[in-house]
Amino acid sequence: xxxxxxxxxxYNGDTFEEVRFNFYVNSVxxxxxxxxxxAVPKIQIKNKKDLSTTVATLTxxxxxxWINQSEGQFKISIANPIDWGAGxxxxxxxxxxxxxxxxxxxxxxxxxIKVLSEITT
Numbered sequence: 001x002x003x004x005x006x007x008x009x010x011y012n013g014d015t016f017e018e019v020r021f022n023f024y025v026n027s028v029x030x031x032x033x034x035x036x037x038x039a040v041p042k043i044q045i046k047n048k049k050d051l052s053t054t055v056a057t058l059t060x061x062x063x064x065x066w067i068n069q070s071e072g073q074f075k076i077s078i079a080n081p082i083d084w085g086a087g088x089x090x091x092x093x094x095x096x097x098x099x100x101x102x103x104x105x106x107x108x109x110x111x112x113i114k115v116l117s118e119i120t121t
Contacts, residue, residue: 002092006111012086013118016078021093021109023072034072038099041074045113048088055084086117 007019021041023034043058058064058076067073093109 002107002110004111005109007091007113009114009116010082011118012082012084012115013121015081016076018075018077020067020073020075023108035070036072036074036095037070038097039069040096040098042094042096043076043091044094045084045089045091047084048090048112051090055089082115084115086115089113089115 008017010016023036025032025034041060041064043056043064044054045056045058047053047055056063056078058078060066060074063076063078064074065077067075090112091110092107094105094107097104097106
């Protein structure tokens with residue numbers, strides 16, 4: 001079952017506020033960072049009212065970037081301002097591990113992103 005993390009509110013027309021992800025082998029309390037050398041993270045963001053509408057797909061080099069792959073750290077790094085309109089969006093974070101045979105795919109995280117209307121344009 002994926003953990004739930006609601007990304008802090010964002011403003012339509014603004015640059016996406018950076019969100020960092022840190023993965024650990026068992027738990028944060030053990031502080032053993034998970035090596036994601038063979039991992040391929042992917043986030044899809046969809047309109048909560050219409051799950052058939054994908055507003056963004058984030059992958060490494062296209063909305064996600066590694067901070068330190070061998071220490072299980074990457075971040076959302078969307079270059080363009082948010083242009084999805086105001087509303088509530090849902091996302092999940094899926095990681096494919098190509099270091100296993102066969103490759104494993106697991107959804108680790110899910111949540112909401114509220115995009116607020118901008119006042120200053």
